Amino acid sequence: MVYSGKKASESNEAPVEPRIGVFICHCGTNIAGSLDVIAVKEYALTLPHVVVSENYAYMCSTPGQNMIHDAIEKDHLTGIVVAACTPRLHEPTFRTATANGGLNPFRFEMANIRDQGSWVHMHDWDGGTEKAKDAVRIAVAKATMLEDLYPMAVPVEHRAMVIGAGVAGIQTSMDLAKAGIETYLIEKEPTIGGRMSQLDKTFPTLDCSQCILSPKMAEAGRMPGIKLYTLAEVEAVEGYIGAFDVTIRRHARGVLTPDEAAARGIVGGGCTGCGDCSQVCPVVRPNSWEFGMAPRKAIYIQHAQVVPLIYTIDFDACVKCGLCETACGTKKAIDLNMEDELFTIKVGTVILATGYETFPIEEKSEWGYKLYDNVISSLEFERLICASGPTIGHLIRPSDGETPKSVGFVLCAGSRDNTGIGKPYCSRFCCMYSLKHAHQVIEKIPGCRAYIFYMDIRSFGKAYEEFYYRIQEEGAKFIRGRVAQIQELPNKNLLVVAEDTLLGMPVEIEVDLVVLAAAVQPTAETEVVRRLFGVSCSADKWLLEAHPKLDPCGTTTAGVYLAGVCQGPKDIPDTVAQAEGAASAASIPIHSGQVELEPYYAQCVEKLCAGCGMCVGQCPYSALSMIVADDGRTVMTVTAAKCKGCGTCGGFCPGGAIRMQHFTSPQILAQIDAFFLGGEQ
Numbered sequence: 246m247v248y249s250g251k252k253a254s255e256s257n258e259a260p261v262e263p264r265i266g267v268f269i270c271h272c273g274t275n276i277a278g279s280l281d282v283i284a285v286k287e288y289a290l291t292l293p294h295v296v297v298s299e300n301y302a303y304m305c306s307t308p309g310q311n312m313i314h315d316a317i318e319k320d321h322l323t324g325i326v327v328a329a330c331t332p333r334l335h336e337p338t339f340r341t342a343t344a345n346g347g348l349n350p351f352r353f354e355m356a357n358i359r360d361q362g363s364w365v366h367m368h369d370w371d372g373g374t375e376k377a378k379d380a381v382r383i384a385v386a387k388a389t390m391l392e393d394l395y396p397m398a399v400p401v402e403h404r405a406m407v408i409g410a411g412v413a414g415i416q417t418s419m420d421l422a423k424a425g426i427e428t429y430l431i432e433k434e435p436t437i438g439g440r441m442s443q444l445d446k447t448f449p450t451l452d453c454s455q456c457i458l459s460p461k462m463a464e465a466g467r468m469p470g471i472k473l474y475t476l477a478e479v480e481a482v483e484g485y486i487g488a489f490d491v492t493i494r495r496h497a498r499g500v501l502t503p504d505e506a507a508a509r510g511i512v513g514g515g516c517t518g519c520g521d522c523s524q525v526c527p528v529v530r531p532n533s534w535e536f537g538m539a540p541r542k543a544i545y546i547q548h549a550q551v552v553p554l555i556y557t558i559d560f561d562a563c564v565k566c567g568l569c570e571t572a573c574g575t576k577k578a579i580d581l582n583m584e585d586e587l588f589t590i591k592v593g594t595v596i597l598a599t600g601y602e603t604f605p606i607e608e609k610s611e612w613g614y615k616l617y618d619n620v621i622s623s624l625e626f627e628r629l630i631c632a633s634g635p636t637i638g639h640l641i642r643p644s645d646g647e648t649p650k651s652v653g654f655v656l657c658a659g660s661r662d663n664t665g666i667g668k669p670y671c672s673r674f675c676c677m678y679s680l681k682h683a684h685q686v687i688e689k690i691p692g693c694r695a696y697i698f699y700m701d702i703r704s705f706g707k708a709y710e711e712f713y714y715r716i717q718e719e720g721a722k723f724i725r726g727r728v729a730q731i732q733e734l735p736n737k738n739l740l741v742v743a744e745d746t747l748l749g750m751p752v753e754i755e756v757d758l759v760v761l762a763a764a765v766q767p768t769a770e771t772e773v774v775r776r777l778f779g780v781s782c783s784a785d786k787w788l789l790e791a792h793p794k795l796d797p798c799g800t801t802t803a804g805v806y807l808a809g810v811c812q813g814p815k816d817i818p819d820t821v822a823q824a825e826g827a828a829s830a831a832s833i834p835i836h837s838g839q840v841e842l843e844p845y846y847a848q849c850v851e852k853l854c855a856g857c858g859m860c861v862g863q864c865p866y867s868a869l870s871m872i873v874a875d876d877g878r879t880v881m882t883v884t885a886a887k888c889k890g891c892g893t894c895g896g897f898c899p900g901g902a903i904r905m906q907h908f909t910s911p912q913i914l915a916q917i918d919a920f921f922l923g924g925e926q
Contacts, residue, residue: 263294263389266322267381268313270304270329272359277302279363280373285328288378292385296320305335310342317346324348324388328356328381333792351394351844351907356384379920386919390912396841399886401487401834402593406431408479408774409598411439412458412817413809413824415465417596420828422470426835429590430465431493432475433770436551438462439600443534443624445631445638447817448681449712455633459550466552475553478770480587482777483867485886486804486840489592497583499544499558506578516578518546518554522569530562532635536625538643539635544569544579548633594831595778597788597800598808598824599771604659604764608666612658612761617733618644620759623678630685640686642758644737649757651694652686653741654679655728659764661700668764670785673814675762676703680713682760683721695721696754698728698743706816724752731759765814778805779866779889787813798827802889803842806831845890845907847883853902854880860894860903869894 267289271277282300289298297320301309304327316322325348327339332355340350358377366373403426407418410432421428430437441447442462444454465471474495481492500522503515528543543562546554556578558569563581570579603622607615614620619642621629632638642649656679659667676699683695702723704713717723726744734740739759745752767786775782780800781789788811791799798806808827809820834840847868856879861869868887874880881902895903901910 261323263324264320264322265292265295265324265326265385265388266313266316266320267292267295267298267326267328267385268304268309268316269298269300269358269381270309270327271300271302272330272363273302276329276359276363276377279367280358280370280377284374285358285377285381289326289381289385292382294324294389295385296322304329305338310338310345313339313342314346317343317348322346322348323352324391325353326356326381326384326388327353328358328377328384330359331357334795349393352388352391354384354388354391356380382923383916383919386915387912390909390915391907394844394906396844397885398839398841399485399487400839401837402489402591403427403835404429404590404592405594405596405831405835406489406491406590406592407596407598407808409439409600409809409811410434410437410465410473410475411598411600411809412441412461413600413811413820413827414439414596414598415461416821416824417598417808417828417831418471419461419465419468420825421832422468424828424832424836425470426832427470427472429472429474429592431477431479432473433478434547435475435498435555435557436462436547436553437465437473437475438550438552440624441817442548442550443631444627445634446681446685448677449706449708451681451684455550462550462552473553476557479774479777484591485884486802486834486842487593487886489595489804490589491592491595492587492589495586495588497558497560497585498555499560499563499580499583500556501578501580502553502555506576511577513575514577516555517576518556520546520556521572521574522556522579525568525572527566527568528562528564530559535628535635536622538625538628550633593835594804594806596806596808596827596831597771597774597778597780597811598827599768599774599788599811601765601810601814602768604668604766606659606761606763609659609662611730612655612728612759613731613733613739614761617731617737617739617759618642619649619733619737619739619757620731620761623675623682623760623762626682626760630682630689638689640689640758642737647757648690649686650690650692651696651756651758652683653696653698653739653754653756653759654682654762655731655741655759656697656699656762657727657764658761660762662764668766668785671703671814672762672765673703674816675764676701677706677709677712677816679760679762680704680716680721683716684719687719687721694756696741696756697721697723698741699723699725700727706818724754726752765810767811771811778802780805783813787811798823798830803840804831804834842886843890845905846885846888847890847892847894848904848906849881849883850902850904851878851880853900854878855900855902856880857899860898863893863897864888865891865893 286298286300343353344350362377406429407414408431418428418430476496480494483490500516506514523542526542529540531537532539532541534547544558628634660672686693704710726746728743730742732740779802790797806827808824872882895905
């Protein structure tokens, strides 16, 4: 017999006495090496309603699953308990085995005796065994009260949204569009491209960053399947997988695109990117895209390769003199009274690609960033060495404009830092781009000395180790040790004080310029977007994947996926690879047309609901609302597709009117009784 999906209400069979089967997994020696599996098996047979108890080396294997299948048929089981590893890994496996045996798959319960048993009591054989018995007893108590549940199918919009238009967002959008999915690409900056567009070269191939990124930017900007919104941010989110209603705030650009001009009846109008407006603008401000090292006007583009090529007015700086309107002439592209626009888009799935920013390295005051003119960050170095940068590729000292003859590169500036000021994690790509920087100064400035202060060189990618050897051979000096202090000398040179741990002695090296390889951290906008979509984050605030190994692109919110550095530090190849994975994962439910949702959602027992509405504000997923019932009373109702089954509302309801499927009060109480009373009711 194979599970047919027939609901209990449709069956004529009378309720039967629970008959539970318990299956203990050895997990090789992961479990069996730390506790007495046979004793747990024999103990399970003593529990009420348990009619069969088996053990096997690997219950997740085909023979193990066949044991479950055969026992359901032979012993007429009504519930299954598998004592093994974590449900995050194998709950779907054993649900399938239960269904193949003919039972409803939600009549399965898992006892985690590995992660919470053998692994944490590795050297306590008796204690681990007794804890495993407790876990099995608690699971059996719940299994006797499980009910048939049925997943709910919801349709999926044939559209997706990508938030963030760096290289990860661009790649994801292009893959989705090529798969025939209409894709909305949302970017808060006036142009797409992200951090990669600020780089000079990429390691280890030393390709020009803009040369490989610009074609993708241009293609994304003109691809028919991509609807691009720049200067736009997510304002609000409603809905669930298959039907997200995302409200976008499009900030006033002050300049009309040709399409917007046509919509206003201006024939042949709109911005063409000629730049006449910027030339006459009298207001000058620091260019934030160049980290303040170059000026820009109040009406500007960030750089020559922007997509879309539309000028933007900085309304905080603009004095509305009207000179730009006059210069624009018949194109009539300038609108000094433009206001923000709010609109809502319905999409089936969402990909977050919000990128990263650098750690405010000035908080580590011992290195003198923003105190000493000639201490700069790695991104500032990128702009100074870049041909399209403020110095047209000539590396200079900010203090006097002279070419440096010695440069110190300080790695792990804020990374792998457990002082409480920096970041404890490795930023992963700092080592390699610092090697690239050393190569660039040696190549561009003959005779220039490059000193690399490092803790470890982490060159893990393809051809990275070879690149490391190349920089050594080019003459860069490597000093293994963390820099303790940087001092400014009267001539504006810098004295780097460190310890060479290989020589076991302190060193002091005078250099003309210091480049700090600052740690990276999530952008400030990432936290806002995370809360809007209900996505979890790790302790260091990076967005949390559903599973680090088996679902690295998914999140705990169905229909929301991750691409790029917002999930954790990674280099460009890994970012692009994850972007392609996220696009593939996000396209699956869209192409399927519908998705099945877990039946773990809240239900309102209307006759018990007093209509107080206090639960509505407690729901973190906005799944609850108030309606007028057939009898005229105001009661709560649940949008099942939005509910994640967290139980917040059920625990809060003062009248006990909310029932959590698969986690009902009787089931929870049975587990508590089983733990404290040994199964006695």
